[in-house]
Amino acid sequence: MKDFAVFWGCTIQARFPFLEVSTRLVFERFGLPYRDIDGFTCCPEKSLVNNIDHGLWELTAARNIAMVEEMGLNLVSPCTGCVSNLATVNKELCHDEAKKGAVNSMLKEVGLEVGGHAALHHLVPFFHDEVGINAVRSRVVIPMKGMRVAIHYGCHMIRPSHSLNNDDPLEPVKFDRLVEALGCESVKHRTKMMCCGQGLDRVDQHENALHMARIKLRELSSLDIDAMVLCCPSCYLQFDNNQFLMEKDGEKFGIPILYFTELLGLAVGYGAEELGLMNHRVGVAPFLEKWERIGGEGSEVGGLESELEDIGVFGL
Amino acid sequence: MYLDYNLLEKCYKCGACYDLCPSCLNLPGYDPRKVIGDILADNYEHWLNSESIWQCLECHHCLEICYQHYGFENAMTALRTLASKRGLTPQQVKRGWDMFVRTGKLGEPQSSARKRLGLPQAAESGKDSFLKLFKIYQDSKGVKT
Ligand code: SF4
Numbered sequence: 116m117k118d119f120a121v122f123w124g125c126t127i128q129a130r131f132p133f134l135e136v137s138t139r140l141v142f143e144r145f146g147l148p149y150r151d152i153d154g155f156t157c158c159p160e161k162s163l164v165n166n167i168d169h170g171l172w173e174l175t176a177a178r179n180i181a182m183v184e185e186m187g188l189n190l191v192s193p194c195t196g197c198v199s200n201l202a203t204v205n206k207e208l209c210h211d212e213a214k215k216g217a218v219n220s221m222l223k224e225v226g227l228e229v230g231g232h233a234a235l236h237h238l239v240p241f242f243h244d245e246v247g248i249n250a251v252r253s254r255v256v257i258p259m260k261g262m263r264v265a266i267h268y269g270c271h272m273i274r275p276s277h278s279l280n281n282d283d284p285l286e287p288v289k290f291d292r293l294v295e296a297l298g299c300e301s302v303k304h305r306t307k308m309m310c311c312g313q314g315l316d317r318v319d320q321h322e323n324a325l326h327m328a329r330i331k332l333r334e335l336s337s338l339d340i341d342a343m344v345l346c347c348p349s350c351y352l353q354f355d356n357n358q359f360l361m362e363k364d365g366e367k368f369g370i371p372i373l374y375f376t377e378l379l380g381l382a383v384g385y386g387a388e389e390l391g392l393m394n395h396r397v398g399v400a401p402f403l404e405k406w407e408r409i410g411g412e413g414s415e416v417g418g419l420e421s422e423l424e425d426i427g428v429f430g431l
Numbered sequence: 432m433y434l435d436y437n438l439l440e441k442c443y444k445c446g447a448c449y450d451l452c453p454s455c456l457n458l459p460g461y462d463p464r465k466v467i468g469d470i471l472a473d474n475y476e477h478w479l480n481s482e483s484i485w486q487c488l489e490c491h492h493c494l495e496i497c498y499q500h501y502g503f504e505n506a507m508t509a510l511r512t513l514a515s516k517r518g519l520t521p522q523q524v525k526r527g528w529d530m531f532v533r534t535g536k537l538g539e540p541q542s543s544a545r546k547r548l549g550l551p552q553a554a555e556s557g558k559d560s561f562l563k564l565f566k567i568y569q570d571s572k573g574v575k576t
């Protein structure tokens with residue numbers, strides 16, 4: 116596997132550094148060739164920068180991409196917004212030579228050039244496509260059989276598909292498959308593909324943001340779910356922090372929110388504390404308690420090879 | 432950026448994506464076709480000051496389901512850009528933008544929290560190179576700084 120730079124993005128590092136902890140731990144456990152590189156800026160955030168100045172949005176993203184290219188790396192990010200923004204600009208430049216030329220004439224002044232050939236991955240499809248379901252399954256220490264989780268994809272993990280091209284944009288499957296490989300049941304629900312609505316908090320419409328969060332959380336409360344699993348700091352903010360705020364005001368949901376790297380980290384044998392789970396605002400204890408109670412019960416890690424020991428024709 | 436009025440015209444008559452748009456479904460009063468109708472009638476000014484244009488979540492559902500791969504959101508983005516030009520951005524967008532053009536970031540790593548969590552020192556930000564590039568960009572657009 117080609118070495119890759121991790122694009123942490125502003126939100127994870129400024130607000131949720133514990134998500135960086137679990138991400139690093141799972142990279143370590145899978146022996147992935149990740150690197151921290153100096154010089155990134157904001158991706159930049161689309162709703163904010165693009166709405167005010169499209170050209171600066173493109174130029175800033177192009178600069179980040181060019182840095183990765185110059186070092187001969189690919190890029191992986193645990194932030195959905197970052198990947199979507201970078202990939203969108205990357206595609207725009209690849210399809211418009213004139214624009215790419217204009218961008219490059221400016222980048223040249225800071226010693227960079229964008230070609231558009233680095234792979235830009237979101238962490239979830241990256242685990243599915245590059246690490247592989249089998250590798251994930253075979254690393255599971257305590258299977259999550261019996262755990263019922265609701266997957267929240269998050270819009271920008273998979274859309275716009277003409278830029279990301281990593282799953283079906285309306286009926287994606289990769290996140291489900293990964294979570295199922297850990298032994299969890301991915302519970303079907305009506306609001307599965309609904310946008311989290313956190314964007315409304317960024318445009319001074321807090322009540323509307325809560326309204327959107329409530330719609331999904333209400334459905335999940337009625338479904339006997341052990342946790343919602345997601346992989347986007349903005350969605351995490353919406354469902355952990357805003358759920359906490361609503362609970363403080365007397366609305367009860369009780370839905371633990373787990374980042375994909377945390378769920379994966381638990382399954383491959385890291386402890387809850389080590390992964391930083393006590394930093395969540397909505398407690399994850401109910402999930403952990405149930406898992407401890409039933410974890411591994413009568414469940415096999417599974418996979419064909421687990422039953423094939425010693426029977427290989429070639430003696431392998 | 433430009434708006435393709437041909438596509439807008441078709442979009443105005445279509446509305447197929449209302450059933451997928453999270454804001455159409457859940458925020459009373461959010462009605463992209465009304466907005467598009469007003470753009471076509473050259474009567475869009477009143478939208479610039481509205482909450483509606485900021486209620487598009489840029490979730491790209493309309494884009495993905497659209498038979499012309501177009502999407503309501505293009506109209507919304509255009510109006511938000513115009514609104515920003517006239518200084519009508521929501522407070523938080525304005526604050527975020529100011530921080531972005533000053534530092535190249537929307538937030539910085541907190542070294543005390545990193546220490547507590549046992550994280551290595553964060554990589555350096557590209558602030559200086561970004562600011563240099565931003566200046567070049569502004570010069571190219573003829574913006575006085
Ligand atoms: S991008 Fe905006 S208009 Fe399109 S479906 Fe999403 S919220 Fe609705």
Ligand code: SF4
Pocket residue numbers: 441442443445446447448449493494496497498499500501502503
């Ligand atoms: S965005 Fe596309 S699908 Fe939606 S109303 Fe317009 S033309 Fe129809």
